[in-house]
Amino acid sequence: MDLFFFVSCETSVLNVFHYYYSREIRIQMEEEFEFRQWDELLPDALGLIFRNLSLQELLTVVPRVCKSWEKAVKGPYCWQEIDIEEWSKNRCPENLDRMLRLLIPRSCGSLRKLCVSGLSDKSSFEFIANNAKSLQTLRLPKCELSDSVVEQVAGTFSNITFLDVSYCIKIGARALEAIGKHCKCLTGLRRTMHPLEVIDKLSQDDEALAIATTMPKLKQLEIAYMLVDTLSVSEVLQNCKQLELLDVRGCWNVNLDENFVKKFHKLKVVGPLVVDYYDKNGWDNCSDYSGSSGYIPWDFVAGDIDDDFDDDEVSDGYWEDEERLEDVEMWFYDDLNAVDAGYDWPQSP
Amino acid sequence: MASSSKTEQKKMLILKSSEEEEFEIEESIAVQSGTIKNMVEDDFTLIPLPNVDTETLIKIIKYMKKHGEKTKSNEKDIEEFDKEFVKKSFTELKELVLAANYLHITSLIDLLCQAFADRIKNKSVKAIREIFGIPNDFTPEEEAEVYEQHKWAHEEGKEHIDHSAY
Numbered sequence: 001m002d003l004f005f006f007v008s009c010e011t012s013v014l015n016v017f018h019y020y021y022s023r024e025i026r027i028q029m030e031e032e033f034e035f036r037q038w039d040e041l042l043p044d045a046l047g048l049i050f051r052n053l054s055l056q057e058l059l060t061v062v063p064r065v066c067k068s069w070e071k072a073v074k075g076p077y078c079w080q081e082i083d084i085e086e087w088s089k090n091r092c093p094e095n096l097d098r099m100l101r102l103l104i105p106r107s108c109g110s111l112r113k114l115c116v117s118g119l120s121d122k123s124s125f126e127f128i129a130n131n132a133k134s135l136q137t138l139r140l141p142k143c144e145l146s147d148s149v150v151e152q153v154a155g156t157f158s159n160i161t162f163l164d165v166s167y168c169i170k171i172g173a174r175a176l177e178a179i180g181k182h183c184k185c186l187t188g189l190r191r192t193m194h195p196l197e198v199i200d201k202l203s204q205d206d207e208a209l210a211i212a213t214t215m216p217k218l219k220q221l222e223i224a225y226m227l228v229d230t231l232s233v234s235e236v237l238q239n240c241k242q243l244e245l246l247d248v249r250g251c252w253n254v255n256l257d258e259n260f261v262k263k264f265h266k267l268k269v270v271g272p273l274v275v276d277y278y279d280k281n282g283w284d285n286c287s288d289y290s291g292s293s294g295y296i297p298w299d300f301v302a303g304d305i306d307d308d309f310d311d312d313e314v315s316d317g318y319w320e321d322e323e324r325l326e327d328v329e330m331w332f333y334d335d336l337n338a339v340d341a342g343y344d345w346p347q348s349p
Numbered sequence: 350m351a352s353s354s355k356t357e358q359k360k361m362l363i364l365k366s367s368e369e370e371e372f373e374i375e376e377s378i379a380v381q382s383g384t385i386k387n388m389v390e391d392d393f394t395l396i397p398l399p400n401v402d403t404e405t406l407i408k409i410i411k412y413m414k415k416h417g418e419k420t421k422s423n424e425k426d427i428e429e430f431d432k433e434f435v436k437k438s439f440t441e442l443k444e445l446v447l448a449a450n451y452l453h454i455t456s457l458i459d460l461l462c463q464a465f466a467d468r469i470k471n472k473s474v475k476a477i478r479e480i481f482g483i484p485n486d487f488t489p490e491e492e493a494e495v496y497e498q499h500k501w502a503h504e505e506g507k508e509h510i511d512h513s514a515y
Binding site: 055087 | 446450458459462463465466467469470471472473474477478481483484485486487492495496498499500501502503
């Protein structure tokens with residue numbers, strides 16, 4: 001009788017135990033099933049989600065969530081477009097180099113877009129060149145490389161369609177020629193200057209002429225504040241027959257005749273008068289910005305010139321089948337009284 | 350030779366959810382889905398979608414219908430729609446992104462991924478795990494190691510001041 005009692009106690013205890021144990025298993029299985037559903041998304045959809053996050057989150061938060069995420073965030077889907085322009089401002093060359101060598105290999109040869117500011121190390125530039133055969137958009141504002149370095153390396157960027165060499169004070173016509181000669185697919189060039197950068201130059205007409213002679217396929221050309229005159233810009237218009245946008249704001253020696261411009265049906269010229277405005281037709285801008293309009297460039301000198309002349313990057317288009325233009329960055333500086341530039345710019349997928 | 354214009358018969362498809370419920374939809378709208386487009390090219394008119402449940406399919410059809418009538422003038426309207434569309438529970442969004450992924454609806458995948466990213470932004474690791482229901486498979490040491498690896502990238506801050514130019 002005792003034995004029977006004992007056994008039945010055991011059984012009921014076991015039953016209870018079994019119930020809770022299997023409930024645990026069930027919960028665990030449910031969690032695992034949920035998680036496996038996320039696994040199904042790996043790696044490409046997760047990569048798409050991660051692409052919208054900041055660099056800091058991608059390096060220090062996402063990889064700590066779980067091992068699958070750590071693996072996904074190292075993979076190519078997050079890094080086909082690498083935009084470290086913000087991060088790279090005022091970083092020392094060693095760290096900049098370190099970051100490039102960390103991130104570029106993650107794209108596994110599928111790097112389409114790279115944005116980095118203040119590049120000064122020749123070996124960093126060579127590293128980019130050697131690992132970015134599929135690069136289409138390259139933004140290197142404020143880079144300190146010279147004409148000869150660009151000449152050496154231009155051949156490896158043959159697939160580039162958009163290049164930004166704004167505020168690069170050490171390059172000139174030679175570099176532009178080399179780029180034009182090797183980058184046969186180039187349809188967009190941004191070479192905005194800062195008024196103070198060009199203050200000791202006599203002229204940059206040779207650069208405009210280099211563009212005119214070597215970049216016939218240009219659709220978009222931004223040369224705000226370059227020291228160019230009507231003649232050299234006219235050369236550009238005559239030779240770059242596919243031009244749709246010409247930004248010559250701040251180019252005070254450029255006085256294009258309206259009738260002359262009208263001959264180019266697709267062409268829209270902006271400037272030399274500098275006005276912040278939003279064009280609903282082609283390029284889309286964040287309409288939250290309510291900066292002053294019609295400012296005079298002397299404001300630069302008066303105000304804080306630290307690194308305030310940087311552009312706020314608007315949502316960046318990329319070449320779709322319709323061949324949309326890269327969105328023009330319609331302002332050059334952070335107005336001191338403007339809304340804090342903490343916009344969440346939607347990034348292009 | 351008829352002079353009167355005929356009303357065009359729009360080609361209709363039937364989408365069938367995993368729960369066997371059927372929904373009629375214009376082909377021109379349904380082919381926003383790459384998967385459906387492929388099946389149409391193989392002459393299917395009844396499209397079984399065993400990976401998509403009814404509730405999710407209804408939402409997806411709503412999305413495709415709205416985006417199917419996209420013109421230059423109603424862009425704002427569609428933006429508003431998209432904003433509202435992602436105001437859903439996490440579970441719903443998850444079902445949607447899995448379905449959108451399966452159906453290859455690029456614009457919807459992008460919209461949903463952005464919505465997810467917005468929910469991850471500025472959250473702690475722990476919060477993310479809770480939101481996504483992801484179990485932690487790191488040991489504390491492993492997790493710390495991952496953090497240490499890239500701490501350098503954000504510790505220095507602006508340590509290199511360029512005095513040369515201006």
